[in-house]
Amino acid sequence: MDCNCVSDLLLTSPVPALWAPGFAFPDWAYKPESSPGSRQIQLWHFILELLQKEEYQSVIAWQGDYGEFVIKDPDEVARLWGIRKCKPHMNYDKLSRALRYYYNKRILHKTKGKRFTYKFNFSKVLLVNYPLLELGGAPLLLAPCPGGAHGPDCPPLTPETLQSLFSSPRLGGPPGRGPLFERQAESEKLRLDSALPFLGSGVSGYSKPPLLAPYGRTPPFPEYPWNFNPYLSGAFPLSSSKLPASLYSPHFYPNPLAQLPAPVSLLAAEGAERGALGPAAVPRLCLPPHGAALPLRGEGHGPGGREREALGDRGSSPPGGPKEDPGSDSELEITDLSECSSENESSPESLELKLGVLEGGPGAAGGPAEEGKSPAGT
DNA sequence: GCCGGAAGTA
DNA sequence: TACTTCCGGC
Numbered sequence: 547m548d549c550n551c552v553s554d555l556l557l558t559s560p561v562p563a564l565w566a567p568g569f570a571f572p573d574w575a576y577k578p579e580s581s582p583g584s585r586q587i588q589l590w591h592f593i594l595e596l597l598q599k600e601e602y603q604s605v606i607a608w609q610g611d612y613g614e615f616v617i618k619d620p621d622e623v624a625r626l627w628g629i630r631k632c633k634p635h636m637n638y639d640k641l642s643r644a645l646r647y648y649y650n651k652r653i654l655h656k657t658k659g660k661r662f663t664y665k666f667n668f669s670k671v672l673l674v675n676y677p678l679l680e681l682g683g684a685p686l687l688l689a690p691c692p693g694g695a696h697g698p699d700c701p702p703l704t705p706e707t708l709q710s711l712f713s714s715p716r717l718g719g720p721p722g723r724g725p726l727f728e729r730q731a732e733s734e735k736l737r738l739d740s741a742l743p744f745l746g747s748g749v750s751g752y753s754k755p756p757l758l759a760p761y762g763r764t765p766p767f768p769e770y771p772w773n774f775n776p777y778l779s780g781a782f783p784l785s786s787s788k789l790p791a792s793l794y795s796p797h798f799y800p801n802p803l804a805q806l807p808a809p810v811s812l813l814a815a816e817g818a819e820r821g822a823l824g825p826a827a828v829p830r831l832c833l834p835p836h837g838a839a840l841p842l843r844g845e846g847h848g849p850g851g852r853e854r855e856a857l858g859d860r861g862s863s864p865p866g867g868p869k870e871d872p873g874s875d876s877e878l879e880i881t882d883l884s885e886c887s888s889e890n891e892s893s894p895e896s897l898e899l900k901l902g903v904l905e906g907g908p909g910a911a912g913g914p915a916e917e918g919k920s921p922a923g924t
Numbered sequence: 925g926c927c928g929g930a931a932g933t934a
Numbered sequence: 935t936a937c938t939t940c941c942g943g944c
Contacts, residue, residue, distance in 0.1 A: 646927065
């Protein structure tokens with residue numbers, strides 16, 4: 547059965563890189579065709595998309611530790627996921643089951659004690675998709691740290707370094723050549739998991755930076771090193787709309803899996819995943835230290851809410867309203883499950899959801915999130 | 925709410 | 935393969 551949902555629209559949209567503390571997901575992370583093992587949108591991609599969109603702040607948002615997010619409105623997230631997948635009967639129970647399958651894959655894990663709160667294992671996400679950063683000929687990565695140092699001895703990769711890897715300050719530079727490509731020295735190696743403590747198992751010695759005042763999508767930029775706010779939607783030092791095109795060019799993000807011997811890629815991913823292999827067994831990604839501190843982060847975002855019939859009451863604007871979003875970087879549109887085939891027995895009028903600014907921005911169509919939702923709680 | 929087994933689906 | 939659906943148990 548065909549599903550003629552709007553997912554295609556959404557998925558082929560140029561979604562900008564989104565945040566990770568000190569790291570931005572390249573746009574391939576949001577493309578179904580980049581989804582490992584599947585041509586369809588994967589749930590974690592979808593979650594990232596929502597997290598990236600400002601208009602869904604009241605539905606799902608980054609919170610707590612790096613990589614951690616809270617589903618403020620489980621029903622709404624489930625509804626959106628159902629729309630995307632043409633599963634009108636989707637609910638949070640089912641969605642959460644899918645999320646739980648990510649536990650074993652180490653893509654996600656649950657933040658215990660916090661309702662509706664999960665945490666991304668970015669190392670897995672990254673390495674599965676991008677096990678080896680092929681640096682246009684520059685020998686890179688997956689090599690032992692200088693001096694044979696491994697593990698804790700390996701200089702950590704700082705957010706700044708990661709930032710530099712995926713941003714291109716040289717706006718006039720040759721396309722497809724970010725700072726990463728300027729690093730030619732063999733000693734320049736990248737090691738993701740030591741620098742991004744939220745990566746890996748989720749258990750690390752990383753101590754949380756001081757909390758900031760309640761954060762919003764308007765970041766207190768000065769508070770962040772390299773102008774980076776992990777809580778900004780699509781947080782990136784530069785507004786995504788201002789990011790150099792080269793940042794998203796396929797040249798900049800070749801698919802290493804297509805270029806590398808499978809064993810190497812697999813080993814990298816596997817090593818990062820398990821973290822159990824000895825250092826000699828698993829090539830590590832290393833880069834020299836930059837000495838930059840981890841970005842501070844904000845906290846204290848107000849609770850969202852959840853009270854909505856699965857496909858019924860939608861409505862108004864999210865708290866703060868889906869404002870005009872002239873700078874919106876994606877052209878997402880979720881319209882109607884009626885376009886789904888057989889499975890969709892919902893009333894056509896029950897679903898009309900606009901994401902992003904396909905035409906006139908989210909405000910034009912009314913955001914999916916509602917006003918005055920009560921805090922999630924049951 | 926959360927977990928994970930089991931069976932089914934595309 | 936990546937969920938979806940259902941469900942018993944905690």
